[in-house]
Structure formats: structure tokens, C-alpha cells
Amino acid sequence: xxxxxxxxxxxICKSGTSVKIECRSLDFQATTMFWYRQFxxxxxxxxxxxxxxxxxxxxxxxxxxKFLINHASLTLSTLTVTSAHPEDSSFYICSAxxxxxxxxxxxxxxxxxxxx
Amino acid sequence: AQKxxxxxxxxxxxxxxxxxxxxxxxxxxxxxxxxxxxxxxxxEMIFLIYQGSYDEQNATEGRYSLNFQKARKSANxxxxxxxxxxxxxYFCAMRTNQGGKLIFGQGTxxxxxx
Numbered sequence: 001x002x003x004x005x006x007x008x009x010x011x012i013c014k015s016g017t018s019v020k021i022e023c024r025s026l027d028f029q030a031t032t033m034f035w036y037r038q039f040x041x042x043x044x045x046x047x048x049x050x051x052x053x054x055x056x057x058x059x060x061x062x063x064x065x066k067f068l069i070n071h072a073s074l075t076l077s078t079l080t081v082t083s084a085h086p087e088d089s090s091f092y093i094c095s096a097x098x099x100x101x102x103x104x105x106x107x108x109x110x111x112x113x114x115x116x
Numbered sequence: 117a118q119k120x121x122x123x124x125x126x127x128x129x130x131x132x133x134x135x136x137x138x139x140x141x142x143x144x145x146x147x148x149x150x151x152x153x154x155x156x157x158x159x160e161m162i163f164l165i166y167q168g169s170y171d172e173q174n175a176t177e178g179r180y181s182l183n184f185q186k187a188r189k190s191a192n193x194x195x196x197x198x199x200x201x202x203x204x205x206y207f208c209a210m211r212t213n214q215g216g217k218l219i220f221g222q223g224t225x226x227x228x229x230x
Contacts, residue, residue, distance in 0.1 A: 104163050
């Protein structure tokens, strides 16, 4: 099956710094990538939808200036957590695919962010 | 509005027995897809099975089958012959033609006992 690569898998940073997470589709072109956030023992909450070459669409309640998403090519999307704070500590996971309801999405392996 | 509901926070099953994980959904769209994903402790999301809203037959993938009852808006996952490696979080999810977003239920933590 298709492969989505996500890096880094784990990052620890100091409060106030910015962290960039990359999501790459390795063997297919992903017109759309989705970014999710997950707290321990909870569900995946959709943060934003990014389409190649256009601005990301953020879900209600997600600060777009806090979570910067860039989808510069058909194989790469990045999520930057700006001025991270301890409450931003979470598991972030991306998925990639087409905007078709009957197509499964492929997921990256996730990034565990810990802000000290 | 679209919604996925999993009412079983945790389930236990004896090894080699079958288990059913419940999932109900709500959408006004006629075209939608229902998915089940497995998430082990490593965090990766593993696709298990898919059911389309127009599919008349229940989907099956090896030991996984989906009990699709459209009128009741339910899409329960049945795992037959449970194995210790099946212990994980299981998420039901739905996509519609409205933006193509994949939204998830709350998840069910399955524990398989030896």
C-alpha cells in the first residue's frame, strides 16, 4: 500500500520555540493532506485540511496562527507549531489521499510533541 | 452535521473468541464511506476495512467483517478468532463528499486475554 512518512517521530522542545513536523507521501501524489491531534486515550481530532498550492482550511477552534500548515508540493505538507507551550504537547498525525469519500486515507506514523 | 459514535470505551475478549465493536453514525449525505482503523500502542493507524454507503454486501477482510445496517446507521466491526496482537484501540471513521474529511469516533480499547 501507499506510504506516508512523518518526521520527526518524537520531539522535545522548550516553551516558546517553534517545531516543524513534515508529512511526505512517498509513492503517490496527495492532493490533500489532513492533520490530526490526539491526546492520550482519546480520539483523533481533525485540525486542518491542506490542499497543494492553496491555503489550509482549519477546523473551528484551531488557531491558524499557532499551527501553520504549508502544502508546497503534491508530496509534502508541513505543520509548524509556533511558540509552543506545554498545553501544545500532544500526538500529531498526518494523513494523505484524495478528496473522494470512498478512498481510504494513509497515515503517517505520528509525532509525539513534548513542550517543557 | 456528521457524527460517529462508539459507545464502548473498553472491551475484553478471550483469545480465539469473536468480538463485536459497535459504531453508529449520522450524516445527511447519501454518499459516504465507513472505515475501521486499528491503533496499537505505537500510535500508527492501520486500515482494517471499508464499507461504502452503496455497497449492498457487508465488507470482509480476513478475520475482520463489517456488519453494515444502513437503516439503523450502524457499522459494527466483528473480529473473529481474536489474537493477542489484536489488543489495541479501534476507531470507526466516516468520510462524505462534504470536504472529504475523515472524522473519527471516540474509539474502543480492546484487550485480548490469553
